[in-house]
Amino acid sequence: MAFRASAIRAERAIVYTQYGEPGQVLKTLTYKPLSTPPPGTLNLKVLLSPINPADLNTIQGVYPAKPTLNELVEGQPAVFIGGREGLAEVTQVGSGVSGYTAGDWVVFARAGSGTWASSRNVKAQEVLKLPRKDGLSQVAGATITVNPPTAYNMLNDFVTLKEGEDWVVQNGANSAVGQAVIQIAASKGLKTLNLVRARADFADLSNKLKALGATEVLTYDDLADRALTKSIVKDWTAGKGIRLGLNCVSGKDTTSMARLLGQDAYLVSYGAMSKEPLSLPTSLFFFKGLTATGFMQNRWNETHSRSDQEALISTLVDLAVDGKLKEPEHEIFTISGQDSDQVAGQKVQELMDKVTNGRYGKKVLLKFDDTH
């Protein structure tokens, strides 16, 4: 009975058995290396998996997509594995699966995938193969299935926009989706009016967003003078009116943003960082023909074919490789193979507390140390 813990630790996952605060309910769990993959499945080594807000909401039990149970350790109760997004490398290909070779990079295609683990055995249809690895960073690959597709589809699915001419307005422009919107819009020759909170370092932030391709950057406070803002926007858009607004904030600042939209515009909401409702003068709907709707990438995946999904990922990978879609500002959190489950679990809980409370300005990605 003198085995060192590391001697029996082979693979590890971040798991939970009941909903609650991520900083309280998450544990790390060691499990055996994967067996030979059953027919129709792939064995994967997960390279990097980000912590997204939806992952935290899923653990809290307030996200509509529910996780599924996994029997990671034989004879022990099944667990939920955290995480939905991630980059993995194929290690073994089960019989009956074509188109995959060991070494291929894949991304997880479904909500509730469970990506916070060092390895996974999955059905082939639960992943999408990346069309290329060369020139693509692991961080870019690990963050390509949630935020960039959200940005791409919101720019694409609601309003037909003319390259080099049409404008899009968005709030929360410094968010991960916001930065993807700026870059994808710029790659399509679309102009963006980007709204952010007033802050001491506004000039720096504005310059950073403009370096990504933002056309104009304003603060919500700038919208207070309605007449002035309208005339500035009219000037910028050559009187054409903005036909697409993207919202992840809601509350009164979004009411001001909605007033900037022109006739028959769409306001697409994908978040509500203010935790306030979306409140709009009703006349915008019946006089100005506004349509307010929402977007959620999970739902898009459910309602689109696999080939649509592959085409989208392929487009985004090309943008990333071409330098037109930069990897997000990030920090990699390594779960050390030297730590016991208890110590590692403690560190994960502390990390999740920080992330849940918004104390990270950057995207955090999880990496499971190889050295165990």
Added chain:
Amino acid sequence: MAFRASAIRAERAIVYTQYGEPGQVLKTLTYKPLSTPPPGTLNLKVLLSPINPADLNTIQGVYPAKPTLNELVEGQPAVFIGGREGLAEVTQVGSGVSGYTAGDWVVFARAGSGTWASSRNVKAQEVLKLPRKDGLSQVAGATITVNPPTAYNMLNDFVTLKEGEDWVVQNGANSAVGQAVIQIAASKGLKTLNLVRARADFADLSNKLKALGATEVLTYDDLADRALTKSIVKDWTAGKGIRLGLNCVSGKDTTSMARLLGQDAYLVSYGAMSKEPLSLPTSLFFFKGLTATGFMQNRWNETHSRSDQEALISTLVDLAVDGKLKEPEHEIFTISGQDSDQVAGQKVQELMDKVTNGRYGKKVLLKFDDTH
């Protein structure tokens, strides 16, 4: 110089020369009988013309469709004629106009038509001929171009509803549009959940709406117990969820109504009687796929062909003749040919004051007395 005023008074209109409160800026103006109609035009005798809320807003200058000037009396400044909706009889057909005979009934097809007049000369394309007169009351004909089409199109244009199975929820269910929604939905075999303000005579109102075809009637207060309401609605709709909501109220009661909607529903706003904004939890948009949009019949007319408009009016006339679309509760206000312009103008101002202040529960229609 001993002519009686009535001797030179031939035709009369309710007019204004500047925006303002209808009870202050409206005047009556006497003008000469129409000359022979110029080519491409029709002379009309207006039979009845209702006072709609949009007419008052137009006079106040707060409605997006602006009125046009008319030179009613030669040598005097041009005036705006009030009214947008009305039933008229063709009295003379100009050269080059086919399909019309004296005696035909027509309705005005455009915003800002100017229907508060005893006679009008109009271009043929400014009116639509009613397909039949037999069995149709003048009141039904005079009120068939605004409220019933609004109800019909809102039920038709946004969500494909299954007859005998699907539900629609609406607030302001006792409004003119609300009553048309109830009847048109019933004629299509659709079920309606109708919301009204709590009131002493709720049972009477509920019975009245049910007699029109309402499936269920609740008050906004009934929605306070969210869990109970949800379970009742689930029961009524056999768990299917309501996919169309119609709003003319806004404010917090509409937030409660929106929560009753199922996945991927439409909330269509055509008014805001509460004068409060439409305020919705953002999650309804991105989690439940809600689309909030608006409807305005004038806009529909602008974006649809004449044959679409004719087909719609024909459908509505058939419903009215078949007794499936009852004429609204109403009162006819006659402008007496015996009164001078000054006396008649005074009476009109008093009437408009009452209507503007909502002191009429009924639709008021204007009739110009023949006896002058």
